[in-house]
Amino acid sequence: MKETLMRAKLPFYQTTIMANFAQTGVVIISLPRLLSENIGTNGWAALLICSSVAAFNLLLISFVYRLGKGKSIFEISQSALPKFMLVPFFGILTGLWAILGSLVGKEYILILKSLSFPSLHPAYLYILFEILVFLLLTKGIMSISRIAVLSFYIIIWNFLLMIYAYEDFDLSRMTTFWFKDATHSFKGWLDVYISFLGYELCLLLFPYSNEKTHLIRAFQIANLITTFSYTLTAFVAFGFFSLHQLQHMKFPVLNLLSYVELPFLKRIDDLVFNITLFRVLMTSVLYSWAAIETIKWLLPTSNKQWIPYVILAIFPLASLIIIPSELENTEHWLGLFGFTEAGVAFLLPIFLLVILLINKYRGRNYA
Template sequence: MKETLMRAKLPFFQTTILANYIQTGVVVFSLPRLLAEHIGTNGWAALFICSAVAAVNLFLISLVYRFGKGKSIFDLTRSVLPKFIVIPLFIILAALWAVLGSLVGKDFILIITSLSFRSLHPIYLYVMLEFLVFMLLSKGIFTISNTAAITFFILIWNTLLLVYAQNDFELSRMTSFWFKGVDHTVKGWFQIYSAFLGYELCLLLFPYVDEKSHLMRAFQIANLSTTFFYALVCFVAFGFFSLHQLQHLKFPVLNLLSYVELPFVKRVDDLVFNITILRVLISNVMFAWAASETIKWVLPAAKFRSVPYVFLVFFAAIVFFAIPSTLEKTEPWLYRFSIAEVGVAFALPILLMIILLINKRRGQNYA
């Protein structure tokens, strides 16, 4: 059974959906506000700039995959760098991914408790979410990808609800000015770009794919679909609300959905947000999986099978208890760690390309 799983590879369709769910998160509900605050008029167009940057980053990762012949990033780094550098490096990366996954989950839990369960302490929902994460994580990457595919067919219909905004949509609210009305800052652009993060985890999927998986094509398609989804939602929001309104609404997409009336659902916005937990679950578990895979390499799983889970529980507890359980306190921490992840997304492929060049000079060929 174990040998069969080792031979199995992720199929292209599931890889594409998994990539999309890693990249697309709960940030979509506040993304129009972030664009209005940091980009200004017609801010939705800035998403295409961020998408292009992500595509370039993915191209860089594809070079690592191609020239490294799909070899694990752990084996690549070990081939050049000494252990006293490699081990601390990957422990730091594992910690970063564990914290990011937990922060994504906590951020969602704090939003949902503020909207729907105000009398319930966030710790209860947070523990339940993390329990689901560990249950799914224990089943492995193939079960995670299957779950992502099932979730895709459950949530895809949500986008159709934007049709109900057509009666109050006005192109005149877009104005003829582009990126005006705000002070542009590097911090603001980074905050927008962080909505596209997650694609860098494809670096850890190298051993689980083959030529039929078309890993990099799947992630490029996922990046395009994420861009289309973000742009569509934000375009509708910019035509539904004025720029001033967007800048003062905490979650503009939820406000937009609150105008939707269906005969069989009283509060569409609550329904859509609550079932978004499925998307958050996939995103959370993939960061946890990345951290787990890294720790398994640092400490061989055959001898320390429980260590990755202890490691993840430790950082999940740190995230909840060390960071105050309010949105105002949690979101800045999520932003800080997202900035660190942006650095990893670009620096790690560059490091791996340098390692590949060194190995090429040595005459080492990856077969």
């Protein structure tokens, strides 16, 4: 309890930027293709629907935060269930968050290899990436949030490049039809929705926030920023390429940027993708941090500070060795774990809400 009270609290501005990094990542370069395949014509509008679902999910999380008086999800869970019953549950969540963070990084490395280092084995780049992740993890969530702000200022200018697409942009390419010529399966909608995941990590930030943090407001604003950036990018892509072209491009945003010509730089698409490293790194760090926090709760009596990091290192190694180093395989596994995380994002707040309501009915208050 004393440790919780002594924790530094996150500022509102830093929390908002960090939340935005948790949501957005390398998926943005292939998002127009996902929309064209799964949603169809004017697929960019589906992002507004997915954003609304994410906002509703954050509303559920806000109920947990208010009813629980800012207590951690571990304290809330343990108030109703013995720890031996919770250990397997949170152990699975640890693995899920650690593997998600690893796969996000691995996907980026494999794309980077195919674009810039075709003859280099991806393991070398992946190991360097994970070293950066672990170095950031050792600094704690306060330093991570400050680094997120610095990274934000480095990459925010990328969206200004969309201005250069106006000459070839044509509204007629979008047609007057909505959501046509696509599969419209539940899996397809989930493929699009998981690009918004990351907001659920605010569940782990309860002990690091107070009334000045405005935690849920920060994540709601971050969700709006993510929605704007996704929608702008997809809207421009749908007006720049035809639906058929988008459905047959692996990374439509990089193809779009390849048409941009600047007097001082020839390959702007390569530069933008390399800078995307900051987003991917922060997303991977935040999922890994969530896993570390859970491991520390699972092993509270350990006086060895390095044990959680050793445990966490197993998951990146597993994703490197067990999952084949082909981009298609990595995307397949990332999709499977993404579907699972989408379920966790909804079911975990509901689980916590049930516990809180039962405790309130029994007369237990969280001071």
